Amino acid sequence: MVKAYDRVLAARSADKISIQDLVAGITDDFMELHGDRAYSDDPAVYAGIGTIAGQSVTITSIQKGNDTDENIERHFGSAEPSGYRKALRLMKQAEKFNRPIINLINTPGAYPGMDAEYKGQGYMIAQSIMQGLKLKVPYISVIVGEGGSGGALALAVGDTVWALEDSIYSVLSPEGYATILWKDSSKAAEAAEQMQLTPKELLDNEIIDKIIPEVKDAKSMQNFKEALIEKINELNKLPKEELLAQRHERYRKFN
Amino acid sequence: MKNNKSEETKDLQTLMDKVPDHLFIKCPVCEENFYNKKLGEYKLCPNCGYGFRLGAQERINLTVDEFTPIDSEISAPKRFLGDEKYAGKLEKSKKATDLNESVQTGFAKIGDTEFALGVMDSRFIMGSLGTATGEKLARLFEQATERNLPVVVFSCSGGARMQEGIHSLMQMAKVSQAVSDHAEKGLLYISVLTDPTTGGVTASYAMEGDINISEPHTLIGFAGRRVIEKTIQQRPPKDFQRAETLLKNGFLDAIVKRDQMKSVLAKLLAWN
Ligand SMILES: [Zn+2]
Numbered sequence: 430m431v432k433a434y435d436r437v438l439a440a441r442s443a444d445k446i447s448i449q450d451l452v453a454g455i456t457d458d459f460m461e462l463h464g465d466r467a468y469s470d471d472p473a474v475y476a477g478i479g480t481i482a483g484q485s486v487t488i489t490s491i492q493k494g495n496d497t498d499e500n501i502e503r504h505f506g507s508a509e510p511s512g513y514r515k516a517l518r519l520m521k522q523a524e525k526f527n528r529p530i531i532n533l534i535n536t537p538g539a540y541p542g543m544d545a546e547y548k549g550q551g552y553m554i555a556q557s558i559m560q561g562l563k564l565k566v567p568y569i570s571v572i573v574g575e576g577g578s579g580g581a582l583a584l585a586v587g588d589t590v591w592a593l594e595d596s597i598y599s600v601l602s603p604e605g606y607a608t609i610l611w612k613d614s615s616k617a618a619e620a621a622e623q624m625q626l627t628p629k630e631l632l633d634n635e636i637i638d639k640i641i642p643e644v645k646d647a648k649s650m651q652n653f654k655e656a657l658i659e660k661i662n663e664l665n666k667l668p669k670e671e672l673l674a675q676r677h678e679r680y681r682k683f684n
Numbered sequence: 685m686k687n688n689k690s691e692e693t694k695d696l697q698t699l700m701d702k703v704p705d706h707l708f709i710k711c712p713v714c715e716e717n718f719y720n721k722k723l724g725e726y727k728l729c730p731n732c733g734y735g736f737r738l739g740a741q742e743r744i745n746l747t748v749d750e751f752t753p754i755d756s757e758i759s760a761p762k763r764f765l766g767d768e769k770y771a772g773k774l775e776k777s778k779k780a781t782d783l784n785e786s787v788q789t790g791f792a793k794i795g796d797t798e799f800a801l802g803v804m805d806s807r808f809i810m811g812s813l814g815t816a817t818g819e820k821l822a823r824l825f826e827q828a829t830e831r832n833l834p835v836v837v838f839s840c841s842g843g844a845r846m847q848e849g850i851h852s853l854m855q856m857a858k859v860s861q862a863v864s865d866h867a868e869k870g871l872l873y874i875s876v877l878t879d880p881t882t883g884g885v886t887a888s889y890a891m892e893g894d895i896n897i898s899e900p901h902t903l904i905g906f907a908g909r910r911v912i913e914k915t916i917q918q919r920p921p922k923d924f925q926r927a928e929t930l931l932k933n934g935f936l937d938a939i940v941k942r943d944q945m946k947s948v949l950a951k952l953l954a955w956n
Contacts, residue, residue, distance in 0.1 A: 541907030551886030
């Protein structure tokens with residue numbers, strides 16, 4: 430059995446497929462769209478429009494960098510309020526044009542910076558969650574690597590939430606958990622065991638709906654793409670009221 | 685002369701140390717020391733107007749004319765109680781607050797105006813957002829939606845409840861959904877962010893009001909100060925994550941002193 434912390438390390442591994450490669454792999458064509466229309470364009474959020482098997486989709490994602498420079502620019506995959514504003518803008522646009530939404534998530538959490546606080550990190554995450562839950566189009570979220578806290582949830586309130594085999598989704602990092610509960614960040618491995626953050630545990634707890642075999646070659650990419658196409662087709666058939674009612678039930682049941 | 689003074693100070697300090705703590709209070713914001721009788725019923729710092737933290741029941745008594753609690757019996761689901769340390773914390777919090785969860789919910793009146801009211805209590809595991817906290821708030825919004833009533837929520841919270849892990853995170857979605865359903869019916873939600881409102885509560889229902897108000901000097905933020913200091917390797921200024929700064933940056937509609945809160949709420953409820 431793989432230890433929980435091994436899963437944490439695998440989720441963070443530099444060998445993990447990049448979001449841009451993943452988007453290129455599942456789409457026939459894709460164009461990145463920029464900007465939050467307020468003051469900025471957060472490079473941690475990679476988003477745009479593309480087609481999957483001829484169907485137009487909006488994809489928004491939180492991405493880490495492929496090298497140090499990119500990682501610094503993208504705050505290691507931590508979005509700022511501007512990033513969430515961009516994502517929400519494009520999700521609302523998807524709703525306007527009746528396009529399904531696919532959100533790909535690889536973030537340790539929203540960026541904990543001074544400017545992020547000044548520009549309303551909490552407010553933008555709150556709005557992404559609240560407005561996201563009401564979008565009248567199929568909305569699929571996939572935890573690709575790390576799904577860190579509210580910063581991940583902001584893009585993960587869809588009709589279905591999936592996770593790649595080597596991914597984690599948690600209320601905070603195992604290091605943070607160990608620091609808060611035991612005042613010792615070196616106990617991260619112990620924390621990971623307790624936190625139920627692995628895909629298997631998340632599935633058992635109905636936090637996610639499906640585990641996707643790790644995407645690492647053409648075959649696994651094709652498998653992921655086919656799963657998306659099948660789900661989009663299924664959700665597209667639902668009348669809007671039914672789509673929203675099912676989504677409502679999905680989030681209401683957490684008690 | 686200098687020596688004398690420092691000795692005098694020392695004597696005073698020795699004297700002060702002998703005075704029971706509760707007689708003098710130090711304001712955590714302006715650091716002024718004052719005689720506790722000056723706090724008054726609203727527990728305001730006489731110097732800077734900071735409102736000292738209140739329990740949920742105290743807050744309710746000061747803010748509304750009538751209150752009928754609902755769902756008081758709801759508390760953390762049994763499946764979490766295997767964690768003995770957590771179970772102990774819950775028991776301690778229940779005793780300290782006379783509540784079963786970190787929020788008290790119910791229906792209130794100011795004058796003849798009825799509304800749904802939720803008040804969080806920071807003494808209950810830092811006012812953290814547990815599964816039962818989320819359940820009580822979701823039900824409050826749902827009942828208000830059914831009865832066509834406005835909602836007022838006084839938030840104060842350290843954020844997600846670590847001991848309930850990812851289930852705590854899901855409450856942000858569950859409550860936000862209930863807020864949104866309430867909003868879709870054209871009903872008013874006033875969010876009052878009180879000291880401190882942070883983490884997952886700031887990143888969900890506390891920042892989803894039609895009107896978001898706060899009290900002077902209230903701490904409001906998403907990320908914790910220590911995490912930010914570690915990330916950016918510098919110390920944020922004193923007014924960082926304070927209500928006045930959020931007002932200036934456009935994230936609050938108003939800052940209302942506690943002794944004015946009731947009349948401001950009455951006015952806003954009447955206008956909507
Ligand atoms: Zn003061």
